[in-house]
Amino acid sequence: MLAFIGRRLLIAIPTIILISVFVFTLQKLLPGDPVLVMAGEERDPEVLAYLREQYRLNDPIIVQYFTWIGNALRGDLGISLRTQQPVLELIRQKLPVTIQLATMALIIAIVIGVPAGVLSAYKKGTWIDWVANIVALSGLSVPNFWLGIMMILLISVQLGWLPASGYQPFSDDPLGSIRTMLMPAFVLGTGIAATLMRHTRSAMLSVLSSDYIRTARAKGLAERVVLVKHALRNAMVPIVTVTTLVFGELLAGAVLTEQIFTIPGFGKLVVDAVFNRDYAVVQGIVLCTGVAFIFMNILADVAYRILNPRMRDE
Amino acid sequence: MSTIPDPVAAPSEVLPRRQSRVWRKFRKNKAALLGGILVAFFVIVALLAPIVPIPGPTETDWGAVRKAPSVAHPFGTDEIGRDVLSRMIWGARASLLAGVVSVGIAVCIGVPLGVLSGYLRGWTDASVSRVTEALLAAPFLILAIALAAFLGPSLTNAMIAIGLSAVPIFIRLARGQTMAVMTEDYVESARAIGLTHIALITRYILPNIVPPILVQGTLTIATAIIAEASLSFLGLGQQPPAPSWGSMLNVAKNFLEQAPWMALYPGAAIFLVVLGFNLLGDGLRDALDPRDH
Numbered sequence: 001m002l003a004f005i006g007r008r009l010l011i012a013i014p015t016i017i018l019i020s021v022f023v024f025t026l027q028k029l030l031p032g033d034p035v036l037v038m039a040g041e042e043r044d045p046e047v048l049a050y051l052r053e054q055y056r057l058n059d060p061i062i063v064q065y066f067t068w069i070g071n072a073l074r075g076d077l078g079i080s081l082r083t084q085q086p087v088l089e090l091i092r093q094k095l096p097v098t099i100q101l102a103t104m105a106l107i108i109a110i111v112i113g114v115p116a117g118v119l120s121a122y123k124k125g126t127w128i129d130w131v132a133n134i135v136a137l138s139g140l141s142v143p144n145f146w147l148g149i150m151m152i153l154l155i156s157v158q159l160g161w162l163p164a165s166g167y168q169p170f171s172d173d174p175l176g177s178i179r180t181m182l183m184p185a186f187v188l189g190t191g192i193a194a195t196l197m198r199h200t201r202s203a204m205l206s207v208l209s210s211d212y213i214r215t216a217r218a219k220g221l222a223e224r225v226v227l228v229k230h231a232l233r234n235a236m237v238p239i240v241t242v243t244t245l246v247f248g249e250l251l252a253g254a255v256l257t258e259q260i261f262t263i264p265g266f267g268k269l270v271v272d273a274v275f276n277r278d279y280a281v282v283q284g285i286v287l288c289t290g291v292a293f294i295f296m297n298i299l300a301d302v303a304y305r306i307l308n309p310r311m312r313d314e
Numbered sequence: 315m316s317t318i319p320d321p322v323a324a325p326s327e328v329l330p331r332r333q334s335r336v337w338r339k340f341r342k343n344k345a346a347l348l349g350g351i352l353v354a355f356f357v358i359v360a361l362l363a364p365i366v367p368i369p370g371p372t373e374t375d376w377g378a379v380r381k382a383p384s385v386a387h388p389f390g391t392d393e394i395g396r397d398v399l400s401r402m403i404w405g406a407r408a409s410l411l412a413g414v415v416s417v418g419i420a421v422c423i424g425v426p427l428g429v430l431s432g433y434l435r436g437w438t439d440a441s442v443s444r445v446t447e448a449l450l451a452a453p454f455l456i457l458a459i460a461l462a463a464f465l466g467p468s469l470t471n472a473m474i475a476i477g478l479s480a481v482p483i484f485i486r487l488a489r490g491q492t493m494a495v496m497t498e499d500y501v502e503s504a505r506a507i508g509l510t511h512i513a514l515i516t517r518y519i520l521p522n523i524v525p526p527i528l529v530q531g532t533l534t535i536a537t538a539i540i541a542e543a544s545l546s547f548l549g550l551g552q553q554p555p556a557p558s559w560g561s562m563l564n565v566a567k568n569f570l571e572q573a574p575w576m577a578l579y580p581g582a583a584i585f586l587v588v589l590g591f592n593l594l595g596d597g598l599r600d601a602l603d604p605r606d607h
Contacts, residue, residue: 008569018448026464132344137596141589143540145547146563146581153570153577248453255455256544270456271548274463286460290451297451 003271004305008298019290020072023283072287078280080273087284089213090269097265100170100177101257102250104185106243109160109192113240116193117200118232121208132197139194144253148187148260155183165262188253192246199242237307244300248293328579339601346597352590358585360406369397371404371557380573390575393565398576401557402583408558409587412473412542412551413535419477420484421531427481428488429519432496433511442485449482458541462550469542469558473549476541480534487530491523494601498522525602537592543584 035051036043037125052058056067071078077087120132156164162183170177207213216226255267262268266285273281340346370377375395383390400405431442449457461475495501501518509517545551546560554561559580566577 014444015447015451018444019451022448022452026460094443137592138585138589139593141536141585143543143581143584143588145544146577146584149563149567149570149577149581153574157571180593248456252453252455256547257458259548270459274548275549277463278465282460282463286452286456289453290448293451293453 001082001302001305005060005298005302008301011295012064012104015294016291020069020287021065021293023287023290024068026286027279027283028061041247058165063310077284077287080278080281082273082276082278082281087281091284094264094266094269097167097169097263098251098254098258098267101185101188101254101263101265102247104178104181104252105188105192105253108185108189108247109246110243112189113193113196114200117197117239118204118235120197120201122227124135124205132201136194136197139190139197144187144191145256145260147190147259148184150188152184152260167263167265181263184257184263187260188250188257191253192249195246195249196239196242200235202237203238204231207231207235237304240307241300241304244303247296248289252287264291277298315459317485324532325576336601337397338370340597343597345593349590349595349597352586353594356406356410356587356590359403360410363403363407366400366403367540368400368403371401372396372555373400380569381567382573389579390573391394392562392576393569393573398562398579401562402559402579405557405559405562405580406583406587408469408546408552408556409539409542412469412476413539413591415541416473416476416538417534418529419474420480420534421527422483423478424481425488425523425527426568428485428490429515429523431485432489433515433519439489442489446482446485449479450486452479454479454537455541455544459548459550462545466526467550467553469546469552469556472545473543475545476538479541480538483530484527487526488523491526492519495519495522501592525598527598529602532591532595532598536588536595539584539588539591 035048035055035057039047039051056064059067068078075088077091079085080087080090083090116132116136120129123129151165155161163180166180168177168180213226213231216230217223221230251266254265255270257263258265258267259271269281270285272278273285373396375391375397377395378387378391379395380393381387381391381395387397387399389402392398392401406581427442431439450481452460457479458475461478462472465471465475495518501514504514504518542551543558543560543563548557549561549564552558552561562580563577566573566580569576
C-alpha cells in the first residue's frame with residue numbers, strides 16, 4: 001500500500017507543476033500593466049518603478065515563475081492587496097468556516113442520499129424508485145443559490161425558524177453555530193445528496209443481482225440483513241469513492257452558498273478577492289484548491305483499495 | 315483505378331437503421347420526452363422574444379415599482395418597474411446562448427485534442443493527459459470564476475471561461491472513446507489496408523464517438539447554464555441592464571420580503587431548463603446505450 005501511495009504521489013508532481021504554471025499564467029492574462037492595478041490612483045513613476053522592482057516584474061517571465069513558485073513552496077503566496085495580510089494567513093483563517101459548512105453538508109448528503117439510493121434500488125421499478133429518481137434529478141438541476149434564497153424566504157422570513165445569515169464559530173457556541181449553519185449546509189448538501197443517491201442506486205442494483213445475494217436469500221436470511229449486511233457493505237466501495245470526489249463540488253458550491261448566507265468563509269474570500277481585483281488571493285486560492293483536489297483524488301484511490309480486497313492484491 | 319472496398323460496412327451505412335432504433339427507444343422514454351419538450355419550450359420562447367407583445371426588458375415604469383403579479387404584469391415588476399416576464403423571456407436567450415456556446419467551445423477544443431491524444435498515444439497522449447488532469451484539479455466553478463475575474467465581467471467572457479473550464483471533460487471522453495474504438499476489428503482492418511490517418515479518424519473514429527459526445531454535451535449544457543447563472547449572480551456574467559436569470563436573482567435577493575416574485579420566477583426558469591437538459595441527456599444516454607439492444 002505504501003508503494004502505491006508513493007507512486008500516486010510521484011504521478012501527482014507533474015500535475016501540480018502544471019497547475020502552478022496555469023495559475024501563474026492567469027495573472028499574465030490580465031490586460032494592461034499589473035503595477036497600475038496595484039498602484040491604484042497613484043501614478044508616480046517612482047512608485048511604479050519601486051513596485052516593479054519589489055514584485056520583480058522586470059525579470060524575465062521564466063525567472064518570475066520560479067521566484068513565485070519558490071516562494072509558494074515556502075508557504076509565501078504573496079500579500080493581499082486589500083487587507084495587506086499574507087494570502088496563506090487569509091486562507092488559514094477562512095478555511096475552518098468552510099470546512100465546517102462542507103462537513104455538515106456532506107453529513108446531510110449522506111443521511112439523505114445513501115438510504116434513498118438503497119430504497120430506490122430495492123424498490124426498482126415501483127413508484128418509490130420513480131419518485132426518488134425525480135427528486136434526485138431535481139436536486140441536480142436546482143441552482144443552489146436559488147434554493148438558498150427560497151429557503152431564506154420560507155424558513156427565515158415566513159416561519160422565522162432559523163437565522164437568514166451570519167456565522168458563529170463552533171468553538172464559541174457549538175449549538176448556535178450548528179443552528180446558523182443548518183440551512184446553508186442543507187442547501188449545499190442537496191446536489192451532493194442527489195449525486196450520492198444516483199451512485200448508491202446504481203451500485204446497489206449491480207450488487208443485488210449478484211449470486212451471493214441470491215444465496216443469502218435462499219439461506220433464509222432476513223431481508224434487512226441481506227440488504228444492509230451483504231448488499232450495502234459491498235455497494236459501499238463506489239459510494240465511499242464518490243464521497244471523496246465530491247470535494248470540488250462542495251468547494252464550488254460553498255462559493256455561492258457563503259455569498260447568499262453571508263458566511264465569512266473560503267468561498268466569500270474568493271468572491272471578495274475577485275471584486276477587489278486582489279489577484280494574489282485568487283491565484284493562491286486556485287493553487288491551494290487544485291493541490292487539495294489532487295490529494296483528495298489520491299485519498300479516493302487509497303480508500304478504494306482499502307475497501308476492495310481484489311484491488312489490494314494487484 | 316480500382317477502388318479498395320471498405321473492410322467492413324462503414325458506420326455511416328448502418329446509421330439510418332440505428333437512428334430509427336434510437337428514436338423508437340427515446341420516444342418510449344416519457345422522462346426524456348418531457349425533457350425534450352421543456353428544452354423546446356425555452357428555445358421557442360428565446361427565439362420569439364423580439365415579437366412577443368410585452369414591454370421591453372429594459373423599459374422602466376417608475377409608477378409600477380415592485381408591483382405584484384397582475385394582468386398587466388403576469389410575473390410582477392422589479393425594483394425599477396421593469397416587467398419581470400419580459401426580462402425572463404429575454405434572459406432565456408442569455409442562458410441558452412451561454413449553455414450552447416460554452417459547450418461548443420469545449421467540444422471544438424476538447425474533442426480534437428482527445429481524439430489526437432487517444433489516436434497518437436505516446437508523448438502526445440502523456441502531455442495532453444497531464445494538462446487535462448491539471449485542469450480537472452480545479453473545481454469547474456472556481457476555475458470559471460478565476461478565468462472570468464481575469465478576463466473581466468461580461469457574458470462573452472463568462473461563456474469563454476465556462477467553455478475553457480469544460481474542455482478537460484471532453485478531452486477525457488474523446489480520448490477514452492477513441493482508444494476503445496481503436497481496438498475494434500474494423501479499425502484494425504482499415505489500418506491494415508493502408509487508410510490514411512485523416513480517413514481513419516473521419517470515417518471510423520469520429521462517427522463512433524459522436525453518441526457519447528452528444529450525451530455529455532447535453533448534460534454539460536445543463537451544467538453550463540447553471541454556471542452562467544452563478545457567474546451572473548456573482549456579477550461576473552451578463553452585465554446590467556441586459557437581462558439574465560442569474561443577475562435577476564442577484565438583485566432579487568435584496569427584496570425578498572417586499573417582492574418575493576422577483577426571485578421566484580427566474581430561479582424556477584433556471585431549474586426547469588436545466589432539468590429539461592438533464593432529462594434529455596439521461597434519455598439520450600439510455601437510447602444510445604448499445605448494451606440495451
